Amino acid sequence: MNTLFDLLLKPFQSLDPLWGLMWISALSGVMMIQVFKKTSDQQAISMLRRKMGSRALGMLLFLESPPTVLKLAFGLIMDNFIYLWHLLKPMLIITIPFILIAAQLDARYSREPLNADYLSTVTVYWESSILSGEPGEPEAGTLISPVVTIADSLEQSFSFTGSNGVFVFGAMGIDLGSSEPTGSIMIRGAEKGGIVQTLLHPWNMEAPADIVKIESFTQEKNYHIFGSRWGWFTVFLVFSSVWAILGAVIFKVKV
Amino acid sequence: MKRRDFLKKAILTPAAIAALSAGCGKTTGRSGKRLIVLGVDGMDPSLVESFMERGLMPNTRRLKEMGSFNRLGTSNPPQSPVAWSNFITGAPPPVHGIFDFIHRDPATMMPYLSISEVTPPDSTLNLGKLRLPLSGGGVNLLRRGTPFWDTLLDKGIPVTMVKLPVDFPPPAANKNGLFLSGLGTPDVRGSQGSFTFFTDDPRSISDNTGGGVIIPVRDYGDGCYTCRVDGPANSLIEGNPVMSVEVKAWVDRESKAVRIDMGDASVVIGEKQWSPWMHFSFSALGPISTVHAIGRFYLKEITPKFKLYLSPINIDPENPALPISSPDWYSRDLAEDAGLFYTQGFPEDTKALSRGIFDDDDYLSQANIVLEERMSLFHSVLSRYQEGLLFFYFTSLDLNVHMFYRSMDPASPLYGTTDPRFSGVIADLYSRIDIAVGQAMELLDDRTEIILLSDHGFAPFRRSFNLNSYLAAEGFADISSPYERNNDMFACLDWSKTGAYGLGLNGLYINQAGREKNGIVTADDKRSLMENLKTSLESAVDPLTGDKPVKNLFILEDTYPGYQMPPWAPDMLVGYSRGYRASWETTLGAFPEGVITDNMDPWSGTHCISPDICPGSLITSVRNMPENPTLTEMGSIINSILTDGEEDQ
Structure with a gap:
């Protein structure tokens, strides 16, 4: 997944991150509408929509006959349930790529690059014993606070600032952020796990030996759109929906 | 941001297209003139003269040489809310109604702050313990009279007033006006700034004169102090209970540092270190209604006693719970560009120093944060300034001179006990204001003027x-x-x-x-x-x-x-x-x-003395200023400059 997204985003590396985010959102919208087309019963949906349209028209035509309107309304409600049933299968199938895409976008577009102006905090959860002695100075970035050790829960925390997008503290097995161009994965921590963890949390690296996990709190990124701030997920939802609707019109998909 | 930079960004950022189209509709001022007014609270003319002579204020001296330097007649009484109200309305206290920081209601004899008031809703819908407001209620500015800038706005001249005193809540949105409230803006608890001090040694603080609360906390052996941070009262629930959030402070006595956990956020600070601004969310009605706020922690001491200071919980400029800017997006816009900042009117925590929570070093480190934030805000505002009136207010000089006059006054009862290290604090502050003057002067050209003024001077107490x-x-x-x-x-x-x-x-x-x-x-x-x-x-x-x-x-x-x-x-x-x-x-x-x-x-x-003893300062690039000017006249002088004298006619 990481390589696929790196390739897809290659043309956008030198542009504002919003372009890459919008590109993936648009692609996802179009792709999801295609998946919807392939996995749904288009004929049944088409028939159902016509049926629902005719029931609605019937209600308008027979306004003077409340029993008829009620009957049609009841039919319309039932049709809605059937419609939702038709949507269920494609939606369940779409959920899988949706989660994977969202994870990738979260890893690439949800955080500001680590920099000297923003104080971030990291916590290391040790497996059995805490690294003793002075941890020394980081290779990249600056340690702002002393290291707090909470012996009972085998935790160590400190605050830091990054340098050119990264913070590297080899003594504690920490390698955060990214010095790669826009749209690359920004590492936020580490954890133990297999393929599922890698797919769902692409922002985490494999935890070093003796460490259960590493968590960091870094600056969230917002995008300025139409005079307000949008999180990456809002951008993704809105733009993928817009492109899904456009795709439905272009490819004549019955939704 | 320069127009070229803006266009460049517009090309690179699709979203900026929307901003560009919005900007195209902006009305430009009639005269195209520019006037930058720097309002420096408490800048004393005698000290300015002395520091200019010593070469500590070279930019101010240059400004004086370009135009003029005068003593500026202050208000009676020479208190900041009164003086700035005189400036805003061009009228004395009987017109604008502000006579002191504190007024009293003669019917009840209860004192109240004179600048603004919070009124409860007129009617509510009661559902069990729930109190849903139906009509009325809100925050009202108690200053009356017509602000001088209304004339400019009527003529289509852009007006930007940043951190303007006695302007909370800000005026209604105007397409030519940008306002950010200053002095008089409360913290989220509704006070003028109430700190919280968590300590396992509460008896060490004997002074109980207000300005904040001392919260006793205890380590039960696991190195964790559970600290409850009180926010505003919840007016949606019967009895207005106080909303609060829980903060856990994990101490490491060996490394002399603490990890502060609040919700999903964590920060680690060592002794004598400040945290960055942290976001507080006080839930009034579950996820439906939340009050957003910001605060900064300061670890004063970890051994032998635990002493953790929390700044007054400020209104979050990115998500204000009360109106602090007009239009409402302006505070958010500034915070995004310049970083989060103190929104309360009195940002320097003078009470923490007076009560012994802070020592002089602690206080100065906090005051320095305030000044740096203000400078950053100033830089942000200045870089987007195009035309019309730009007023920017500095509070640091006033509050810090209040606290450190003793360092330069041998007759002060505290002179002997004040560390000589602090003898240059006031001179340093004036120098830093001079840097801001220099930044503003870089914009000087044939259509731009600068006025540097203060509301009053200073005297020893x-x-x-x-x-x-x-x-x-x-x-x-x-x-x-x-x-x-x-x-x-x-x-x-x-x-x-x-x-x-x-x-x-x-x-x-x-x-x-x-x-x-x-x-x-x-x-x-x-x-x-x-x-x-x-x-x-x-x-x-x-x-x-x-x-x-x-x-x-x-x-x-x-x-x-x-x-x-x-x-x-x-x-x-x-x-x-x-x-x-x-x-x-x-x-x-x-x-x-x-x-x-x-x-x-x-x-x-x-400066709360006889007004003839503590006039303000007026240094300007404008030639032909009237003789013996007063603060009350400044509004019409400003209007006259920006309307090419139409005001005088």
């Missing part, structure tokens, strides 16, 4: 005058219960024998029949009582120094003849002599022992 104790000693007030002298305001008074009382920093009131709750002085007797008081107070002598503590006692109807006084106005204003000021107890109507005492509070500089 060496001796405290207990006005109410004086009135009692001289028979103008009667203390019926001497055991309660220092307790509740006026609790010790026998109102049936009291003719006058003091409240606020300069206010003196007649206990007038028909106005005051327990008034006894008739309208016929009022004038003679005021004249007696004037004679008495102006002739009072400090037995220690032989000086007269009161230089002038101003009878309001003589000082402002022809004006109808509102019921909250004092009847007289006490114009203290240089070196004297009303004691802190006087400001809240208390009657401490002794009439004149040494001022042992670090708050060692003052």
Whole structure:
């Protein structure tokens, strides 16, 4: 997944991150509408929509006959349930790529690059014993606070600032952020796990030996759109929906 | 941002296209002139002269040489809310209604802050314990009168007023106006700034004069202190319970640091370190209604005792719970560009220093954060300034000179105990303001002018005058219960024998029949009582120094003849002599022992004295300024500059 997204985003590396985010959102919208087309019963949906349209028209035509309107309304409600049933299968199938895409976008577009102006905090959860002695100075970035050790829960925390997008503290097995161009994965921590963890949390690296996990709190990124701030997920939802609707019109998909 | 940079960004950022189209609709000013007004609270003309001479204010000196330097007539009383209201409205206190920091309601005798008020809703829908507001309620600015910039806005001239005092809540949105409220803006608890101090040694803080709360906390052996941070009262629930959030502070006594966990966020700070701004969310009604706020922690000490300071919980400029800017997006826009900043009107925590929570170093580190934030805000505002009026307000000089006047005043009772390291604090502050002046001067051209002004100057505050104790000693007030002298305001008074009382920093009131709750002085007797008081107070002598503590006692109807006084106005204003000021107890109507005492509070500089002693400063690139200008005239001078003299016609 990481390589696929790196390739897809290659043309956008030198542009504002919003372009890459919008590109993936648009692609996802179009792709999801295609998946919807392939996995749904288009004929049944088409028939159902016509049926629902005719029931609605019937209600308008027979306004003077409340029993008829009620009957049609009841039919319309039932049709809605059937419609939702038709949507269920494609939606369940779409959920899988949706989660994977969202994870990738979260890893690439949800955080500001680590920099000297923003104080971030990291916590290391040790497996059995805490690294003793002075941890020394980081290779990249600056340690702002002393290291707090909470012996009972085998935790160590400190605050830091990054340098050119990264913070590297080899003594504690920490390698955060990214010095790669826009749209690359920004590492936020580490954890133990297999393929599922890698797919769902692409922002985490494999935890070093003796460490259960590493968590960091870094600056969230917002995008300025139409005079307000949008999180990456809002951008993704809105733009993928817009492109899904456009795709439905272009490819004549019955939704 | 320069237009070229903006266009470049517009090409790179699709979203900026929307911003560009919005910008195209912006009305441009008629004259195309630019005027930058730097309002520096408390910049004293004598100190400016001295620092210019010593080469500490080269930019200010250059500005003076381009135009002029004058002493600027201040308000009476020379208190910031009064002075800035004079500036805003071009009128004296009887017109704008602000006479002091503190007013009192004569019907109840309760004091209240004079700048703004919070009113509860007129009607609510009650659902069990839920109280849903239906109509009314909100925050009201108590300053009256018409602001001078209304003329500019009417003419389509852009107006930007940043951190403007006595302007909370800000005016209604105007397509040509940008406003960010300054002095008078409360914290989320509704106070003018209330710190929280978590400690396992609460008894070490004996001073209980307000300004914040001391919360005792305890480590139960796991190295964790659970700290409850109180936010605003929840007006949606019956009884208005206080909303709070829990913060866990994990201490490491070896490394002398603490990890502060709050919700999903964590930060680690060492001893004498400040956290960055942290976001607080106080839930009023689950996820439906949340009050967003910001605060900064400061780890004062970890061993032998745990001492963790939390700044007043400020309104979050990115998500304001109360209106602090107009249009409402402006505060968010500034915060995004310049970073989060103190939104409360009095950002320097002078009370924490006065109460011994901070030492001088702690206080200066906090004051430095405030000034750096303000400089960053100034830089942001200046970089987008195109035309029209730009007013920017600096508070640091005023509050820091209040606290460190003792460092340059050998006659101060605290001079000997103030570390000589701090003798250059005030000079350094003036130099840093001079840097801002230099930044503004970079924009000077044939269509741009600069005005640097202050609302008042400064004087030492060496001796405290207990006005109410004086009135009692001289028979103008009667203390019926001497055991309660220092307790509740006026609790010790026998109102049936009291003719006058003091409240606020300069206010003196007649206990007038028909106005005051327990008034006894008739309208016929009022004038003679005021004249007696004037004679008495102006002739009072400090037995220690032989000086007269009161230089002038101003009878309001003589000082402002022809004006109808509102019921909250004092009847007289006490114009203290240089070196004297009303004691802190006087400001809240208390009657401490002794009439004149040494001022042992670090708050060692003052301007709440006779206005002729502490004029403000006016340094400008504008030539042909009127002689002996006053703050009240500045609005029309500004309008005149920006409208090419149309104002004068």
